[in-house]
Amino acid sequence: MTSLRVALIFLAIVASTVLHVPLLLAAALVKALLPSARLRRAFNSVLTGLAENWISFNTWLIDRYSLARFEVSGLEGLQVDGHYLVLANHQSWVDIVVLQKALNRRIPLMRFFLKRQLFWVPLLGLAWWALDFPFMGRHTRAQIARNPELGRRDMEATQRACAKFRDIPVSVMNFVEGTRFTPGKHARQASPYRHLLKPKAGGVAYVLEAMGDALHGIVDVTIAYPGRIPTLLDLMAGRVPAVHVSVRQRPLPLEILAGGESDDRVRRARFQQWINALWQEKDAELSKVLD
Secondary structure (H helix, E strand, O other), rough: OOOHHHHHHHHHHHHHEEEEEEEHHHHHHHHHHHHHHHHHHHHHHHHHHHHHHHHHEEEEEEHHHHHHOOEEEEEEEOOOOEEEEEEEEEOOOOHHHHHHHHOOOEEEEEOEEEEEHHHHHOHHHHHHHHOOOOOEEEOOOHHHOOOHHHHHHHHHHHHHHHHOOOOEEEEEEEEEOOOOOHHHHHHHHHOOOOOOOOOOOOOHHOOOOHHHHOOEEEEEEEOOOOOOOOOOOHHHHOOOOEEEEEEEEEEOOOHHHOOOOHHHHHHHHHHHHHHHHHHHHHHHHHHHHHH
């Protein structure tokens, strides 16, 4: 029965993807042919509506067949037409399903910063492109140190994406740790947190500097999986008993980045301290569920 459940969920998701992606591409083409920027902005609602329907169908499948119990708190006061920066811890590809289940049609469609290579994922890459998901190089610090031009390109890609997002309701999604949590990564980092990797402030700072005055606030999401971190196969096979999701709205720390200091390094250090404090609070919240 488990294998049958997994096969049916997988085939249903594939069928939904095959249906929705051509519709998204057709809508993106119509948008590109519209004669004015105003009409193109108005047409964004068609694209986001298609994406939200796609997400809703996938969420229904998970609700109906995964057997997981979702406990979600803190959704009060969110605006579907707002502008948010969404921050979350990252443990599994299941996180994306969880975020979409918790926040779809409660806040604007989430846009993720994606590795440039993901554009070539069959069907999904084209869907992300049609929905204006930004693709970036995602270079390491060592690569940027050897070639600073790479860092400048990533910053410019962020600024171009944020310029588009200023004119439409949007939720800019950032996994602040930059990678999925594993015990090995946790040990190599000598992370000071029990359940989290060290947060990286750079991407968050770029977004706030580019569109901070256009954002309404931060949606801070903490995801916990009691027992063990699941895979997508675990979720489809009914091996995830519970998922805990805590959502908190936070004010934008724009005064930290504005700062007034002439030395950019000082401002960035202050912002890193702010996000470290947020991560300490998140780690304590995870400990209440997992320890």
